[in-house]
Each structure stands twice: as C-alpha cells, then as structure tokens.
Amino acid sequence: MTKTAHRFAVAAVAAVTVTTLSPGTAMSAVRSSTAPQSQETVAQASRPRETAVNLKVTEKVRHALADAYWKQYVRPYRPGTGRAKVDGPKHVYYGKVRSGGKDVYWAVGSIGVKGDPISYQDGPHVWRRSAHGAWSYRGDTGGCLDKAPKALLKLWHVRSYC
Secondary structure (H helix, E strand, C coil): CCHHHHHHHHHHHHHHHHHHHCHHHHHHHHHHHCCCCCHHHHHHHHCCCEEEEECCCCHHHHHHHHHHHHHHHHHHHCCCCCHHHEEEEEEEEEEEEEECCEEEEEEEEEEEECCEHHHHCCCCEEEEEECCCCCEEEEECCCCCCCCCHHHHHHHCCCCCC
16 A cells, blocks of 8 residues: 555544544545645655765876777777877866765766867767776767766856756
C-alpha cells in the first residue's frame, strides 16, 4: 500500500469516527491528511547532499583529457589524425562533486585539432571521471553546459547558455 493510500485509509476511518461526533470537521480531516507533498519536497528529501570542490588543473590531468578527446572523438570520427594533432585543452575548469560518499570529477574547457578551424567550434567541451575510472569525453556543448553539474558551474562562476 502506498503512503498516500495508507494516509487516505487512516483519514477515512478518522472521518467516519469524527462524522458521528462532529459532521462539519470530517471532510477537513480527510483533506488535511491526504494533501500530496510537492515533487520538489520529495526530491529534496531523497537527494543526497552534493559538495562541489574546485581543483587545480595539472599537466597530467590536461594530458588525460586530451587523450580521452582523441580516443573517444578524434580517432573514431577522423581516422588518420594522430594524437599529436590535438590542441588543448585550454582554459580548463576542473573540479569534483562529492555526493553520497562518492567523488565524480569534471572538466570543462576548449580543445580542437590543429589545422582544422571547425574543430574549435561549439565549445566548451565536457569531460567526466569517476573516482578511480578513466576520463570520459562527454562532448561539446555549444555553450549549453547542461552536461556539467550546476554546483560546479556556480562555483566556477560559469554561465550556461541553454
């Protein structure tokens, strides 16, 4: 039985009991006990707290981001383009979000392929990595950063153009 159904059953029994004593208050008892919670309240109660942390980009991280971009985007869609042609990432924002005891790392930055001006369009680009996993290239954004966590965008003071 769902919580709402259970509340309604309890309220109905209470209403029948109250009706015999005071008919005017019976319906108000049913209405107040079965009022649905807003979806926002339910979502907030079930959502774990997230903590966003800004991190310093190291050359190791920058290199790993470029590797992920090349392996997951350049190599499959531009055969014959070597890893040395990857330019960037530049202007990188890097951080992590801790939620439910787990860290997820995120990076946002510009990247492209040397000699191909079109490859620099539609940025910034987004990457994601779980605590012990490899970087995953999430794609370009065209300015709409809905692929990145809002908590980090707020921390970085980066505006999303969705």
